[in-house]
Amino acid sequence: MKKLAVLLLCVFLVPCAFASDPAKAKKEGKANFYANITAVEPIMEAFSAAKEVQGVYTRISTSKYLATVLTEHEAGKLEADVLQGPLPILQTLKEKGVLAAYRSPSAAGYPDWAREDDTIMQFGIEYVAPIYNKDLVKPGDVPRSYQDLTDPKWRDKIVMPDPSSHATTISWLVGLKEAKIFATDEEWMNFVKGLAANKPMFVKSFSPTPAPVESGEKLLAISMPKYIITHAPAPLGWARVGTLLGTPRGVAIAAKAPHPEAARVFMDYWLSKDAMKLLADKVGEYVLAPGVFPPIDGISEAKVLPIRELSDEEIRSWGEKFKTIFFAK
Amino acid sequence: MRIKPPLTPTLIVIVGLLTISPVLMLAVGSFSEGFGTFGNFTVDKYVEAYTDPELIAVLWNTLIFTLGSAAVATLLALFLSYTNTRTNIPFKFFFGIISIVPMMIPHILFAVSWVLLLNPSNGILNRVMMDLFGLDRAPFNIYSLPGMILVEGLLDLPIAYLIIAPAMSAFDVSLEESSKVCGASPLRTLTRVTLPVLRPAILASVILVIVRCLASFAVPSVIGMPGRIYVLATHIYRIISTGFAADYGKAAAVGMSALAASILLIYLYRYLTSESGKYVTISGRGFKPALIDLKNSKVPLLGVVGLLSFVLIVLPVLVLFYTSMLPYVMVPTAKAFSQMGWKNWTDVLRDPISVLALRNSLTLGLVGATLGVILSIFVSYVIVKVRTTASGILESLSFLSFSFPGIVIGVGFMWFFVRTPLYATVWALLIGYIATYLPYGIRPLSSAFVQIHSHLEESSRVCGANSFTTLRRIVIPLLVPGILAGWILMATMFVRELTLSVVLSRPGSEVLAVQILRFAEDGLWGRLSALGIIMIFLSSFLVIAASVLGRKLAKRDSLED
Numbered sequence: 001m002k003k004l005a006v007l008l009l010c011v012f013l014v015p016c017a018f019a020s021d022p023a024k025a026k027k028e029g030k031a032n033f034y035a036n037i038t039a040v041e042p043i044m045e046a047f048s049a050a051k052e053v054q055g056v057y058t059r060i061s062t063s064k065y066l067a068t069v070l071t072e073h074e075a076g077k078l079e080a081d082v083l084q085g086p087l088p089i090l091q092t093l094k095e096k097g098v099l100a101a102y103r104s105p106s107a108a109g110y111p112d113w114a115r116e117d118d119t120i121m122q123f124g125i126e127y128v129a130p131i132y133n134k135d136l137v138k139p140g141d142v143p144r145s146y147q148d149l150t151d152p153k154w155r156d157k158i159v160m161p162d163p164s165s166h167a168t169t170i171s172w173l174v175g176l177k178e179a180k181i182f183a184t185d186e187e188w189m190n191f192v193k194g195l196a197a198n199k200p201m202f203v204k205s206f207s208p209t210p211a212p213v214e215s216g217e218k219l220l221a222i223s224m225p226k227y228i229i230t231h232a233p234a235p236l237g238w239a240r241v242g243t244l245l246g247t248p249r250g251v252a253i254a255a256k257a258p259h260p261e262a263a264r265v266f267m268d269y270w271l272s273k274d275a276m277k278l279l280a281d282k283v284g285e286y287v288l289a290p291g292v293f294p295p296i297d298g299i300s301e302a303k304v305l306p307i308r309e310l311s312d313e314e315i316r317s318w319g320e321k322f323k324t325i326f327f328a329k
Numbered sequence: 330m331r332i333k334p335p336l337t338p339t340l341i342v343i344v345g346l347l348t349i350s351p352v353l354m355l356a357v358g359s360f361s362e363g364f365g366t367f368g369n370f371t372v373d374k375y376v377e378a379y380t381d382p383e384l385i386a387v388l389w390n391t392l393i394f395t396l397g398s399a400a401v402a403t404l405l406a407l408f409l410s411y412t413n414t415r416t417n418i419p420f421k422f423f424f425g426i427i428s429i430v431p432m433m434i435p436h437i438l439f440a441v442s443w444v445l446l447l448n449p450s451n452g453i454l455n456r457v458m459m460d461l462f463g464l465d466r467a468p469f470n471i472y473s474l475p476g477m478i479l480v481e482g483l484l485d486l487p488i489a490y491l492i493i494a495p496a497m498s499a500f501d502v503s504l505e506e507s508s509k510v511c512g513a514s515p516l517r518t519l520t521r522v523t524l525p526v527l528r529p530a531i532l533a534s535v536i537l538v539i540v541r542c543l544a545s546f547a548v549p550s551v552i553g554m555p556g557r558i559y560v561l562a563t564h565i566y567r568i569i570s571t572g573f574a575a576d577y578g579k580a581a582a583v584g585m586s587a588l589a590a591s592i593l594l595i596y597l598y599r600y601l602t603s604e605s606g607k608y609v610t611i612s613g614r615g616f617k618p619a620l621i622d623l624k625n626s627k628v629p630l631l632g633v634v635g636l637l638s639f640v641l642i643v644l645p646v647l648v649l650f651y652t653s654m655l656p657y658v659m660v661p662t663a664k665a666f667s668q669m670g671w672k673n674w675t676d677v678l679r680d681p682i683s684v685l686a687l688r689n690s691l692t693l694g695l696v697g698a699t700l701g702v703i704l705s706i707f708v709s710y711v712i713v714k715v716r717t718t719a720s721g722i723l724e725s726l727s728f729l730s731f732s733f734p735g736i737v738i739g740v741g742f743m744w745f746f747v748r749t750p751l752y753a754t755v756w757a758l759l760i761g762y763i764a765t766y767l768p769y770g771i772r773p774l775s776s777a778f779v780q781i782h783s784h785l786e787e788s789s790r791v792c793g794a795n796s797f798t799t800l801r802r803i804v805i806p807l808l809v810p811g812i813l814a815g816w817i818l819m820a821t822m823f824v825r826e827l828t829l830s831v832v833l834s835r836p837g838s839e840v841l842a843v844q845i846l847r848f849a850e851d852g853l854w855g856r857l858s859a860l861g862i863i864m865i866f867l868s869s870f871l872v873i874a875a876s877v878l879g880r881k882l883a884k885r886d887s888l889e890d
Contacts, residue, residue: 032836038851056836059847063566063575064832067740075747079835088573156450162554165567201472201555204566207850208551211441215658217450231852234657312572319571327557 020104020264022051030054031262034069035084036062037249038207039230042282047269053262062167065089073098073256080254081263082270086168088309090120090250100255102264106271109290113306120250123271124279127246127286127304128172128206130239131223133213143239146181149220150194158200159212160222164323166205168247169222170315173322175245175307196326210236226284228296240298246286248306337711337719341726344708347764348729351741352588355581355733358744374579383564388586391560394477394549395542399535401482405637406489406534412634414498416621419631425494426872427638430646432487432821433868435845436547438861441854442645443480444551445652447471451660453648472556481548483641485541488769489534491818495810496530496776529602530776536594537772540728543587544735544828561587562734569736577740584737591732592725599721602779646865653858673855683844683860687867690824690841693759694871698770698820701763705770705815706808712771713778730765735828738765743832753835761829766822770815777811806882813879820875821868 025031031053033044044055058080060068065085072078073096083093093099101118114122130143143149149158161169173192182188201218203209209223214234224246225238251270257263269275276289284294286304293300310318359375361368378384409428412418431439446454447469455467462468470476504526508518524531549563559567565583569575623630652658653673659665677683712724730738742761743752751757781804789799805812827842834843841864848857 038847058836061831061850062573063569064740066574067577068743068832071743071747075752077747077752079753086573092574159555162567165571167570167573170571202557204550204554204570207852210852211658211854212448215445215451215660217444217448227852231657312574315572 020268021261022265024261025051025053025259025265028053028259028262030056031081031259031266032056032058032079033082033084033266034058034060034065034080036060036065036086036089037084037283037285039283040279043270043275043278046275046278047266050274051265051269053265055266062086062089066092069093069098070096076256078254078256079258081257081259082251082253082266084249084251084270086126087116087120087122087248087250088312090252091116091309094119094252098255099252100257102253102267104264104267104271106268110271110288114248114288116250120252121267121271122248122250122288122306123276124249124285124287125246125304125306126168126249127224127226127244128168128222129225129244130220130241131210131213131225131227131236132220132239133216134235134237136216137219137237142237143220143241146176146191146241147187147194148239148241149222150191150198152198154220155198156201157219158195158198158221159203159209159218160200161205161209162202163326164319167310167315168206170318170322171247171307171310172222172245174310174314174318178308179243179245179305181243181245192322192325196328200326202326210234224284225296225299226286226294229282229284229294238296238298240302243303243305245305245307247309249285336707337715337717337723340708340711341719341723343704344723344726344767347760348726348731348767350745351738351761351764352729352733354744355577355584355737355741358578358741359581359585361578374576374582378568378579378582383559384583387559387561387564390474390553390558391543393474394481394553394560395539397474397478398481398485398542399538401478402485402489402538403493403531403534405482405486405641406493407531409486409634409637410490410494410497412630414494415500415502416623416630418623418627418634422876424634424638425876426869427642428490428494429487429817429821429872430642430865430869431484432818433825433865433872434484434646434649435825435827435842435861435864436484436545437551437845437849438649438857439484439645440480440547440551442648442652443471443476445648445658445660446645447476453660454644456660470556471552472558474556474558476556477548477552477558477560480552481542481545482538484545484548485538487821488537488541488818491814492534492537492773492776493527493530495773495814496527496780498810499777499780499807500526529779532598532601533772533776536598537768539594540591540732540768543590543732544738546735546828562736565734566736577737580734580737581741584734587734588729588732591728595725595728596721599724646862649858649861652854653856653862655855658854673853673859677856677859677863682839683841685837686839686841686844687863689755689838690864691867693755693762693826693840694820694824694868697759697762697823698816700759701767701770701819702774702812702816704763705767705774706805706812708767709771709774709778709811713775714783724771727767727771731768739829739832742829746833753833753838755838757833758830758838758840761833762819762823762826765829766819766826769818769822773814773818774808774811777808777814781807809879809882813875816875817872820871824868824871825864 033055035057040057044057047055066089069078099119103118104121107121116122130149132142163169163173177185177188182191206224209221210227210231212218213221213236214231228236228238251267253263253267273289273292276287276292279285280287280292280294284296286294357367360370362371409424413421413424446452449455449467449470452467455469458464458468504522505518508522513521543561546562549560553560553563565580568580568583654669655665656668708723708727711720746752746757785803786799789803825842827846830840830843831846834840845857845860848860
């Protein structure tokens with residue numbers, strides 16, 4: 001009898017734990033959203049208007065993300081209700097007990113692999129591809145494969161994030177090997193060495209990569225096609241080099257969210273098709289909501305895969321290897 | 330003014346509270362396992378950081394970068410402040426403002442402007458030179474150590490100028506006249522009289538610029554990284570960014586070497602200026618800051634100063650304005666000019682967060698600089714006039730947060746403020762700003778104090794004035810140029826401060842630099858440039874207002890006397 005009571009209780013309580021209550025959320029008044037994703041103001045505005053709960057966006061760069069969130073969490077001052085970040089960061093936060101379980105009904109149509117567990121939901125891929133200046137690169141010269149980037153005609157004409165330190169670029173290079181984009185590891189290594197031989201100009205992350213291409217200082221960038229949207233009307237195009245890879249973006253709610261109901265309502269909204277469409281249309285993000293693509297020519301047909309999350313030890317070790325290749329004199 | 334016994338210890342406590350806390354947090358973090366503040370004790374981070382085979386090359390680059398930038402900034406400042414304060418060159422006020430314009434521009438924007446001018450692929454100046462002289466390759470490459478030194482030197486020119494110019498304006502020209510009467514040539518007078526008397530100001534400028542360069546990140550990242558030249562700040566950035574769990578403890582371990590270098594420099598400065606009586610130029614006996622008539626050299630010198638100001642400072646600002654009118658980054662072509670418009674400006678002015686940031690930054694600039702200068706007056710007095718071991722400690726303390734590399738000290742402040750009720754408020758920003766940039770107030774004021782002879786205060790006391798009256802009627806009026814320089818340095822710094830703001834600012838307490846960073850990260854260079862120019866206007870307004878007020882105060886005091 002006792003067992004039956006516990007079972008009934010579970011059957012009743014579990015769905016409650018995974019459902020949001022808009023009325024309570026409205027009473028709470030606001031939802032604090034900590035994120036490293038940029039230019040999401042249109043979604044915050046749409047959320048505030050649709051749910052009558054104020055969406056407050058706190059932007060934290062990737063390099064300061066863990067330091068900030070963990071410091072606030074340990075001091076009992078974490079203001080975040082919902083946290084968005086690269087998957088490895090959210091994994092660390094989960095291990096430290098910062099995140100709570102929540103299964104949002106809005107994520108029903110997402111691919112199975114996108115649900116890391118009941119805590120972290122993946123909603124997009126930070127997809128990487130070569131972008132080029134459409135005014136300066138003739139259509140016939142646009143790279144059609146990754147190997148084309150090693151053509152000596154691109155020497156001193158490429159800009160990319162520093163492959164010895166930028167975590168996402170390191171993960172992307174390793175991802176190309178692990179996703180078997182090249183027939184053999186040797187071919188992959190030849191690609192890496194060929195790219196290095198073209199003496200790319202290094203910048204600290206992806207965000208400074210489009211400017212030199214727009215201005216014509218460089219012709220190609222290892223970058224993200226989303227800049228075609230955010231930098232419009234700059235003459236940027238993306239090179240269809242085959243399967244695209246990127247680190248998954250995740251979202252979760254905070255275990256000690258100051259506004260727990262608003263957190264759930266925000267999570268439901270964030271994962272909804274409406275919000276994902278805004279993210280794709282306004283920010284050019286590659287999202288996992290079924291049937292939603294950024295309005296970039298050819299992206300809906302592209303194969304975009306998530307990269308395996310590398311541990312920090314792996315990133316540092318690969319960073320050292322790439323340093324010897326890319327910085328060789 | 331007689332010093333009351335508790336003044337020095339009181340100041341040590343105040344300044345110590347402001348500056349030790351974040352550095353202490355970082356020190357604890359550097360000896361802790363994991364990547365938070367507190368963990369099990371370990372020295373592994375130091376072993377790892379200082380056995381890195383690349384560190385030698387990084388330190389060598391850092392040495393050349395910092396010394397080179399200090400030389401560029403100080404030499405330019407000496408030339409500009411000499412012409413502006415000691416000669417009858419026209420348009421002095423204009424050149425005075427021009428010399429401090431780089432202080433008002435977000436450093437990242439100034440660096441990007443120079444990239445647009447001097448990058449080897451299609452830099453505007455390079456293209457012009459190639460067309461003019463029929464060259465087949467670009468004559469300049471900004472992505473080099475000399476390029477980094479030029480841009481950093483220009484960015485730090487206002488620091489040097491605002492320290493050297495007040496000292497130059499208080500120079501007693503009779504010293505030079507005596508030298509000439511004794512038969513010395515102009516060069517000998519310059520090297521044996523003028524420069525030695527200005528030694529405290531020159532050294533203060535060199536040291537402040539070196540320390541600033543050690544902490545600088547914009548130029549090393551925008552110009553150094555693409556040229557594959559890594560200095561301490563970008564080396565630290567590599568440590569932080571390689572992996573998702575940024576190890577600020579290890580970064581702090583590397584940063585400790587910058588801190589040690591700064592403290593060493595402060596003691597070197599104190600040693601080199603220990604005989605403070607040698608540098609006094611304002612005593613009770615005939616203080617006479619006279620002007621040199623340039624006669625026939627006036628026009629050529631005006632041309633040189635004008636050209637230098639145009640190429641080094643006005644041109645990059647014009648590039649900013651040009652970029653602010655474009656929908657995306659373009660070199661000047663017919664297509665670019667046809668697409669120019671005011672959209673970026675209207676976007677910025679209609680953005681509620683930008684407007685809020687503008688208001689917050691203006692308030693922080695006004696209030697922060699005023700409080701900072703008041704504290705700096707007392708600290709400088711103790712440093713210069715008391716000169717005990719305790720005053721040496723006070724001087725070192727004032728440099729603690731300032732000399733730590735910027736990308737790390739912000740986290741130190743966060744680790745500290747999160748344990749207080751001030752976290753995530755505008756007060757945390759205010760306190761953090763004053764604590765970090767205290768040397769901007771102290772250095773010009775110390776240089777000014779050095780030149781005031783104690784006879785003046787003694788005479789005042791003999792005439793029956795108390796300490797406060799002496800300070801108000803004698804010392805402060807003579808300090809006006811130093812106070813003004815300190816206030817301008819602090820106010821313009823606070824208006825564009827990024828390092829602390831990016832960590833401590835939260836919704837509601839946004840400041841301009843954080844908004845600038847947002848635009849930079851989104852690659853919105855047009856809006857970024859528009860906001861940058863608004864910052865220049867805002868800071869110019871503060872500078873002009875302060876200069877006018879300073880002149881009025883000086884005039885009123887001279888009338889009262």
